[in-house]
Amino acid sequence: MKNIFNTGVFTLFILMTMASCKKEEKLNANLNIIDKNIIDKTDVDIWLDNNYLKPYNIETKFRFDRFELDNGKNITPPNELQVIPMMETVRDVWIKPFEKIGGADFIKRISPKQFVLAGSAAYNQDGSITLGTAEGGRKIVLYVVNTFDKTNLASVKQAIQVIQHEYTHILNQTVDYQTDFQSISKGGYMGNWLLGTLAEARALGFITQYARAAPEEDYAEMSSNMLMMGRVAYNAAVSTAPADAQVKLKKKEQYVVDYFKSSFNIDFYALQTEVQNALYKISAPVLAKLIGPGVGYTTMYSNPAKDVNQSAEFSGLWNAASANMVAAGFNLQDITLTFKAAGAMTLNYSFTRGNTVFFADADYTIKIDAAGVATLALVATQPTTTTYGNMAFVNPQMVGVNNYFKNNKFKLDWINTIIPGNIGGLGSLGAFYKSTDTKSYFYGTMGQ
Known part of the structure; x- marks a missing residue:
């Protein structure tokens, strides 16, 4: 016992001596750089600070951090060259529209405080892929950054729709949505939404398949799809x-x-x-591709006497027809083109005598080629109902206008270069330009 005690005292003495020696030595190490993960800021960091962190207090993490992502999935880190193009688009298509309509402080008051970027998608066991997630209203994870193309409308829509969807959840966490919303499609929700098709979803009153996952997803899908599709396409x-x-x-x-x-x-x-105006800066809508039911516009309306920017040729023909109708005891009112089926169009005039309104119809075929040039042809056999009989009655007075449509080919396009205004929306102005003379045209308000 005595030997053991002496050994312990000796050991204690050595430890104390060593400790006292260490206190006297100068440690040759910089502890400030150990385990602090300090990275010099690059141009990307500075851009993100100036465009997100400083104005909105939103952090953007693009350096790969496994703790920010699902540990059970293989996810590719983002390409740093893709970061600014992605976040420029997020700013221009998501933030700026909300600021303009909701106020300059709207995003500052209600927004995720962090974006996390991932290069690839997150692939799920059920065969689906995750393109974005939101966590507690604080963080949005954006996937597939490496394949993002800011000049490609489909790529932009995919990315921003994810944000619109997740942001709807954040708004709903701020102010809950109407509780009776879920009763509209009660019984139509299903856990594995992948089992149903888009056609089945639409037939049940869901805008997408994923909307069937749960009422809150239905709400977010409605909001995001309405914003990204636009009113005409929706x-x-x-x-x-x-x-x-x-x-x-x-x-x-x-x-x-x-x-x-x-x-x-x-x-x-x-x-x-x-939102649509921001998307149009990436790729403008093509009027010729938006004609017909289930596609876009179904009507084009004009009152040429009031639409003073009609071309000189069309105005002259309309004014002559109007004078002819007055001589026949009627007042010519307006014209409507109805695109009632694929390849089918009805030309309609309305005219009055006293307080009585009359309509005259004629059916045409309409063929629009890849260049957006439309060819109209009067259908040989017309229906025999009253409005079609009226067209036969007024044709001598309207012959100039009728021949304008029958005898020319037309380039379909917007008229915003002549009459400034929005394109692609309800109420936007479209025109039929003569393919042989673009100074000759008929324009009207596009509707559904």
Whole structure:
């Protein structure tokens, strides 16, 4: 016992001596750089600071951090060269429209405080892929950054729709959406939404397959799709659904519109227009590709006497026809082109005698080629109902206008270079330009 004790005392003495020696030595190491993960800021960091961190207090993490992502999935790090193009697009297509309609401070007040970027998608066991997630209203993870192309409309829409969807969840966490929304499609929700097709979803009153996953996903899909599709494309999609499904989709649309107004004082349709205007800077809508039911516009309306920017040739023909109608005891009012089916168009005039309104119809075929040039041909056998009989009656007075449509080919395009205004929306102005003389045209308001 005595030896053991002495050994312990000796050991204690050595340790104390060593400790006292270490205190006297100068440590040749810089502890400030150990385990602090300090990285010199690059041009990308500075750009993100100036465009996100400083104005909105939003951090963007693009350096790969496994703790920010699903550990159970193989995810590719983002290419640093893709970061600014991606986040420029997020700023221009998501943030700026909300600022314009919701106010300069809207995103500053309600926004995720962090974006995390991943190079690839996250692949799920059920065969689906994750393109974005939101966590607790604080963080949005954006995937597939490495294949993002800011000049490609489909690529931009895919990325921004993810944000619009996740941001709707954040808004719903700030102010809950209407509780009775979920009753509109009660019984239509399903856990494995991949088992259903888009056609089945639309037939049940869901805008997408994923909308069937849960009521909150249905709400976010409605909001994001309405914003990214735009009003014309959304209405066209709804019009292809069965009647009862159309009622459900329109009811859901109204819920979303009312929610944005009552909760945040945002005019949803104005926001929708601003988002579309931002998308049009990437790729402008082509009028010729938006003609027909289930596609886009179904009507084009004009009152040429009031639409003073009609071309000189068309105005001259219309004024002559109007004078002829007056001589026949009628007052010519307006003209409507109705695109009622693929390749089919009805030309309609309205005219009056006293308080009585009359209509005259004629059916045409319309063929639009890849260059957007339309060829009209009067259908040989017309229906025999009253309005078609009226066209036969007024044809001598309207012959100049009728021949204008029958005897020319037309380039379909917007008229915003002549009459400034938005393109691609309800109420936008479209025109039929003579293919042989673009100074000769007929224009009207595009509708559905």
